[in-house]
Each structure stands twice: as C-alpha cells, then as structure tokens.
Amino acid sequence: MSKKILVVGGGLAGTIVANGLCRHLGKELRSKTVQITMLGTSERHLYQPALLFVPFGLAGEDDLFRNQRKLLNRHITYHVDPAKHIDAKNKKVTTKQGKVLYYDYLILATGSRIMPQSIPGMAEGGHWFYDLDGARKMRSALQEFTGGKIIINVNAPHKCPVAPLEITFMLYDYLEKRGLLDKSEITYTYPIGRLHALEPVADWCKPEMDKKGIKYETFFNAETVDPEKKTITSMEGSTLEYDMLITIPPHAGMDVVDKSNLGRGGWATTDPKSLQHSKHDTIFVIGDTTDIPISKAGSTAHFETEVVIANITSLIQEGCWSRYYDGKVFCFLETGMDEGTYVWFDYETPPNPGPSSQMIHWLKLTYNRLYWLSARGLL
C-alpha cells in the first residue's frame, strides 16, 4: 500500500519540503509506493521577502511571482483548495471545497498572516509592506510624500524580524536621495526594551540610528490608531503623532490550526527538535506555523524543511529517524540601499552580526533570484 504524504500549505516551506521529498523519493514516487499531495491557496507562488523592495519601486511581478504548478515537481498533485479541518486522530483532512484526503504523514505549513484589523484604526491609518496590496499602497504614499513625521511601528508577533530595521534604513536612504531628509523625521518603535529582539543587533543598530538622527521609542506596543488625528497610542500609554504611519502589524497563524485543536492563534504546538506536533507524531510542522520560540523567517523554514525531508525519507526508506533541527536561522540584513550584513544563530550559538558591506547587499539580491531554485528543491 502506498504511503500518502499530504502537505498543507503551498508557501515557501510547503513548496521546498514537497519538492525536496520528490528529489529523495524519486524511486518510490515512480513506483507509486509514495504519493505527495499539496493543498494551497493560490495558483501563484509569492516570494514574500521581495515585498520589502516594492515600496521603493525595486521589485515587480517577475521578482515576486511564479506559477505554483510549474514550481512543483510533476509527481506532486496540487489542489488550490486549502484545508478546512484536520482530523489528526483519523489522519484525515477535509478541504474548503469538501474533498476528504487521508494521510500517513502530514506536513503542516499554513504560515502566518498580518492582522492590522486587530488594532483599532490601524488598517485605516497605517501602511505596511507585508502583503502585496499594502506594499503597493505604501509605494504610492511614499511617492506622494513631501516631508513630515514618519513612524515605523513594530508589533508582536511578526515574521522576518530584521525587515523592520531594513525598511527603516532603506527609507532613510530613499528620503536622502529624494532630498527630503531635512523636512522629515523618522521614529522607530519596538515592543520590548531595546531596538531589536537580538541583543547584538540592537547594540549594532542603536548607534546607527543615532548617527542618522532616527528617533526611537522602546516598550511600544500599539493599542489604537486614530487615522483622523493621525496619532498612534501604545498599551504602555504613549501617544505619537505621524504624517505617515508604517506599521509591521501583529501576525496570526491560520484558523485551521485552532479549529483542528492543533494549537492556538494559528500556531501549532511543535517539538523544537523533531518538528513533530506535540500530540501527533505523524504531523510535522514547519515555517511560521510552529509555536517554537525562534524567528519566523524564510531561512528558519528552509532549514526546518531539510530536517523534515531527511526524516520522512528515512522513515519511509529505512523505518528509522534521521536527525533533529538545531534551531538554525540565517538572515540577511539590508543596512541601506547599497549595503547589508547578515546574522545567524541556532539553539546553542548566539548571534553576532558582522560589519556591513556592499558585497553582502549584492549577495542578498542574488539570493532573491536564487530563491526560485530553493523553492524547486535544488538549492
């Protein structure tokens, strides 16, 4: 009898894991002893990290999208029909359109979404770049911007934890190039008592902001936005005025996780090393969907896929476990329009960002193109 692998989610994590499994299970797929099915939400695959460049007119359709079916290995059956309910006890998934699919291994990769609507006034008063519509509106707003107070407001939880800093430093360069720096003031707000969750990154960016005259406020968690008065107020009781509000809205996972009793807030309870669901060992959780207390980032998802690919392959071919996830995360960090650095860490190794350079900036831009090889399971 064939083994059924069901990948729930067609984003970065789901796509890399499905294609990677095809590369390792070619013989089994050809002999039909293994079947791989994916449930996704779109015919198009969006490369989310490129959204950072959209507000500055530096990324277009070709940088952002590929046809999902063409990205996927021909052995994968793809349905644009997201999961509505996961019955872990009976290893059964019901889709939105009513299909019922059984699995031997389920890979949960439903991802995360922004929730500006969870803060009163934020959706009406704020701009963001974490989805395409928002990034394009932000681009228009920046093009019309002639000077004033810009607030960059970061909320918890959020994915891609270096992106708020990147947008801040890129915005500074953008305003400088447009000759608007003298007429503008940038204020960066952060939820905890320093400027970034990673202490070495916070230590690095504070003098950088001081040097550039970028203001900041810590312990600032947005509670309300008043789009008419153009103010944002924090849970901590601080109110700031703005002419343009750029926000990194709080994120949530997908409802199917809660509705299937697999987690809360859309985050599935996950063993940090095996990446199995805490209560169901035939469910693997990857990418933003996990509740592991590490960065929700593309690289996290990528490193997790390698572990899940190895373990499912080993379980099918040899009936045994292969290896554990070590918590590795790697992030490029744009420090302006022309320079960048990077930071990596794992469960045991603390982060230690190096000096910025133009070469790392170019490497990041190169990876944005190489990503399409990663998605295909080739890199």
Next chain:
Amino acid sequence: MSEPRRIDARGSYCPGPLMEMIAAIKIADVGEELEILSGDRGSAEDIPAWIAKVGHEHIKTQKIDDYWSIVVKKIK
C-alpha cells in the same frame, strides 16, 4: 484550578522571552495565567516590569536550576 499555559522560551535569542510573552498574552483569555520559562536573568525583571506597566498581574517569579519561571495573569 488549571495549570497556567506554559511558554518555554529558554534558549530563545529571537524573538526572546518578553516578545514571546507579549504575543501570547494578546491571544490569551482574560483571567488566564501564563508561565514563561526563560534562561535569561533579564526576563525576571523585564517581564514583571512590562506586565505592571500595561496593567496585567504578575503572580510569581521563581528561579529553578539555571532558568526562571515567571507566572503572569491577563487582567483586561
């Protein structure tokens, strides 16, 4: 009384224990207790300070071996 929901943020460099706790308290029910485990001494001060600032309740902080357990309650 049910056990508080546990967030094991030991060894979390990013987003770290306080950010994990802020995210968790946003989706907690009013009256629910959360226990945050942190290997970082700073959390034992930062978390109760933030909880007091935003009007939730700090129940207790306990050092256990090489980590801290901080229990808080969502009030509003």
